[in-house]
Amino acid sequence: MLREYRSIAEVAGPLMLVQDVEGVTYNELGEIELSNGEIRRCKVLEIDGKNAVVQLFESAVGINLSDSKVRFLGRGMELPVSLDMLGRVFDGLGKPIDGGPEIIPDKRLDINGLPMNPAARDYPSEFIQTGVSAIDGLNTLVRGQKLPIFSGSGLPHAELAAQIARQAKVLGTESKFAVVFAAVGITFEEADFFISDFKRTGAIDRAVLFMNLANDPAVERISTPRMALTAAEYLAFDKDMHVLVIITDITNYAEALREVSAARKEVPGRRGYPGYLYTDLATLYERAGRKKGFNGSITLIPILTMPEDDKTHPIPDLTGYITEGQIILSRELHKKGITPPIDVLPSLSRLKDKGIGPGKTREDHANTMNQLFAAYARGKEAKELAVILGDAALTEVDKLYAKFADNFEAEYVSQGFNTERGIIETLDLGWKLLSILPVGELKRIRQEFIDKYLNRQE
Numbered sequence: 001m002l003r004e005y006r007s008i009a010e011v012a013g014p015l016m017l018v019q020d021v022e023g024v025t026y027n028e029l030g031e032i033e034l035s036n037g038e039i040r041r042c043k044v045l046e047i048d049g050k051n052a053v054v055q056l057f058e059s060a061v062g063i064n065l066s067d068s069k070v071r072f073l074g075r076g077m078e079l080p081v082s083l084d085m086l087g088r089v090f091d092g093l094g095k096p097i098d099g100g101p102e103i104i105p106d107k108r109l110d111i112n113g114l115p116m117n118p119a120a121r122d123y124p125s126e127f128i129q130t131g132v133s134a135i136d137g138l139n140t141l142v143r144g145q146k147l148p149i150f151s152g153s154g155l156p157h158a159e160l161a162a163q164i165a166r167q168a169k170v171l172g173t174e175s176k177f178a179v180v181f182a183a184v185g186i187t188f189e190e191a192d193f194f195i196s197d198f199k200r201t202g203a204i205d206r207a208v209l210f211m212n213l214a215n216d217p218a219v220e221r222i223s224t225p226r227m228a229l230t231a232a233e234y235l236a237f238d239k240d241m242h243v244l245v246i247i248t249d250i251t252n253y254a255e256a257l258r259e260v261s262a263a264r265k266e267v268p269g270r271r272g273y274p275g276y277l278y279t280d281l282a283t284l285y286e287r288a289g290r291k292k293g294f295n296g297s298i299t300l301i302p303i304l305t306m307p308e309d310d311k312t313h314p315i316p317d318l319t320g321y322i323t324e325g326q327i328i329l330s331r332e333l334h335k336k337g338i339t340p341p342i343d344v345l346p347s348l349s350r351l352k353d354k355g356i357g358p359g360k361t362r363e364d365h366a367n368t369m370n371q372l373f374a375a376y377a378r379g380k381e382a383k384e385l386a387v388i389l390g391d392a393a394l395t396e397v398d399k400l401y402a403k404f405a406d407n408f409e410a411e412y413v414s415q416g417f418n419t420e421r422g423i424i425e426t427l428d429l430g431w432k433l434l435s436i437l438p439v440g441e442l443k444r445i446r447q448e449f450i451d452k453y454l455n456r457q458e
Contacts, residue, residue: 002071002072002073003022003071004033004069004070004071004073005069005070005071005072005074006016006066006068006069007019007020007021007033007070008063008065008070009051009065009070010065011060011063011065011406012263013060013263014055014056014060014217014218014219014260014263015053015054015055015263015264016032016042016053016054016055016056016060016063017051017053017054017057018051018052018054018070019050019051020050021051021052021069021072022042022048022050023086024047024052024072025044025045025047026045026046026047026057026162027043027044027071027076027077027112028043028044028072028074028076028146028270029042029043029044029072029073029075029076029077030042030044030054030070030071030072030073031039031070031071031073031436032056032063032068032069032070033068033069033071033370034062034063034064034067034068035064035068038062039240040056040057040063041056041057041058041093042054042055042056042057042058042070043055043077043219044072044444045260045264046264047374049348050160051327052072052262053068055212055219055260055263056217056219057093057217057219057220058217059217060417062361064341076110076111077093077110077111077112077226078108078109078110078169079094079108079111079227079230079231079232080103080105080107080108080344081103081105081106081107081108081109081234081238082103082104082105082106082231082428083106083235083239084103084104085103085208085231085235086178086205086206086207086208086211086235087101087204087205087206087207087208088100088208089195089209089211090208090209090210090211090227091210091211091212091216091220092184092210092211092212092216092220092221092223092224092227092352093113093209093220093223093227094227097132097211103358106234106238107234109230109233109234110230111223111226111227111229111230111231112226112283113226113230113233113287114453115286116286116287116289116291116331120223120291120292120293121289121290121291121292122144122193122290122291122292122355123290124143124144124290124297124351124354124355124357125142125143125354125355126142126143126144126170126173126353126360127141127142127143127170127171127355127356127360127423128141128142128143128168128169128170128242128244128299128355129167129168129169129170129171129363129422129423130163130164130167130168131163131164131167131168131419131420131421131422132163132167132340132342132415132421133159133165133412133413133415133421133426133429134327134340134342134344134347134412134413135164135327135342135349136361136421136423136426137325137365137369137372137412137423137426137427137430138344138347138352138366138369138372138373139344139347139348139349139352139358140349140351140352140355140361141168141299141301141349142299142349142351142352142354142355142359143242143290143297143299143355144288144289144290144297144298144299145288145299145300145324145349145351146285146288146299146300146302146304146322146323146324146328147299147300147301147323147324147325147326147349148250148301148302148303148316148319148320148323148325148326148327149161149302149303149304149326149327149328149329150304150311150316150319150326150327150328150329151299151303151304151305151306151308152305152306152309152329152331153305154331155305155329155331155334155341156329156334156339156341156417157248157249157303158190158193158194158248158306159339159340159417160202160329160340160342160417161181161246161248161301161303162193162194162196162197162198162417163340164244164246164301164417165179165181165196165198165203165207165244165246166197166201166203167243169382170242171240171292171360173422175207175240175241175242175295175296176206176209176239176240176241176242177241177242177243177244177304178208178235178242178243178244178442179203179206179207179208179243179244179245179246179380180207180208180210180228180229180231180232180235180243180246180446181194181198181207181208181209181210181222181228181245181246181247182209182210182212182224182225182228182245182246182247182248183202183209183210183211183212183248183254184212184221184222184224184225184247184248184249184251184252184256185212185213185214185216185249185253185256185333186211186212186213186214186248186249186251186252187213187214187254188213190216191213193315194209194211195211199310207229208235210224210227210228210231212224214252215329218256218259219256219260220261221252221253221256222253222256222257224253224261224328225247225250225284226255226284228245228247229245229284229287229288229298232245232287232298233287233298235296236294236296236297236298237291237294237296239296240294240295240296241296242296242297242299243296243297243298244299244300244301245288245298245299245300245301246301246302246303247284247300247301247302247303247410248302249303249305250281250302250303250305250315251304251305251306251307251315251318252303253345254273254277254281254314254315254360256273257273257277258272258273258274261274263274269314270314271313271314273314273315275294277315277318278313278318278321278322280317281318281319281322282322284302285300285302285322286322286325293377301322302319302323304316304319304450309331310317311328314318316436319432320332323346324349324350324351325347325349325350325351325352326348327342327346327347327349327431328339328342328343328346328347329342330342330343333409333413336409337414338409338413338414339414339415339416339417340413340415340417342411342413343425344373344413345373345376345377345378345380352369353366361423361427362423362424363365363449364427364431364445364449364452365423365427367444367446368427368430368431368434368445368446368453369430370445371434371442371443371444371445372408372412372430372433372434374444375401375404375405375434375437375441376404376405376408379401379402379403379404379405379406380405381401381403382394382398382399382401382405382449383405383406383423385398386402397437397438397441399436400438403436404433404434404436407433407436408433409427412426412430412433414428427453428453431453431454434453434454439454442454
């Protein structure tokens with residue numbers, strides 16, 4: 001029998017103080033029963049002797065201190081998991097919101113998960129095809145990797161996220177592939193876009209969706225990514241599936257963390273975010289990876305909108321330290337109508353060389369990738385020079401590089417949000433664009449590959 005307390009001393013915004021408690025622990029779940037029988041949920045944020053500070057999941061409106069009672073449930077927040085989760089839509093606390101039945105669980109898992117022993121990690125080395133040339137060809141995603149997308153407000157990161165969720169697959173294996181999608185603090189319109197896109201394309205059949213809307217409580221925003229990663233751990237390590245986790249938007253998660261931290265009167269760090277923001281983000285990101293002895297894996301793509309497009313803002317800055325690279329969306333390319341507007345030069349996948357080559361993609365992949373990067377960089381320099389000094393200042397080779405840069409953006413980077421390109425098609429397109437340049441300029445590609453692939457494109 002759970003003990004009930006009628007000792008609520010104070011309610012301040014989303015926080016409540018309960019006095020004279022016994023045996024209550026940090027992060028424990030509780031229930032508040034109002035005088036009319038309504039139940040509201042809460043979580044223990046702080047224990048000081050016999051006083052417990054709890055955070056409400058719902059509004060504090062209507063709580064009468066003398067008539068309400070609190071029960072602590074003796075456990076942290078848990079997610080009921082089973083294979084029936086696939087194809088379903090849940091709220092940020094793991095409750096179904098698609099009109100379907102409750103999940104009959106195989107087990108209940110603590111949403112904070114268990115840290116993965118570094119010695120038990122397996123090195124990411126298998127190529128994941130997203131169907132997006134700028135990622136597959138130049139900043140390759142590898143199974144078990146953490147590769148964030150840095151975006152800005154108004155840029156089409158939602159469309160790119162939906163495209164990756166729809167198209168991603170592991171080539172050359174028969175293993176099952178699933179997508180866990182967590183939307184954190186988004187508008188109803190965005191949530192409706194994701195759900196309808198997943199249903200329209202059939203991607204929902206292999207996906208689990210967690211939707212937390214902007215008008216939901218801040219504390220629910222903090223639990224949503226953990227719900228998603230818990231579902232991913234179950235599918236990956238209990239059911240041997242390759243799981244791609246997409247979380248959008250990490251900035252909303254960090255804002256919720258700052259809100260809760262301010263309510264607890266903690267000493268703020270950079271820009272008002274709590275000093276433990278790095279540690280907190282790491283507890284999310286480091287749940288991705290591969291484990292020795294397990295067939296399944298978790299690959300993570302967190303999406304974050306950089307406030308004022310500032311890469312040095314604490315959220316993208318700390319994310320960059322923890323993850324293996326970043327895909328950066330460019331406002332300039334977006335204005336040009338290039339979709340997706342991926343800025344390939346500052347983007348980076350630190351594990352790209354581990355997932356490409358013979359038996360994974362194709363033997364010429366590494367060489368063509370380096371050559372495309374170099375040629376695009378020089379083409380952009382040539383275009384900047386032409387703006388300052390005029391076209392007459394360019395050599396004939398510079399003009400070819402400038403032409404290459406324009407064609408590269410228009411054909412290679414810009415492919416639309418509904419086009420899926422296989423890796424061979426992406427590599428062949430790279431060769432077609434490189435044929436614009438004189439053969440003598442292809443200094444980063446071995447001669448045998450030039451002989452084998454360049455002539456095929458003419």
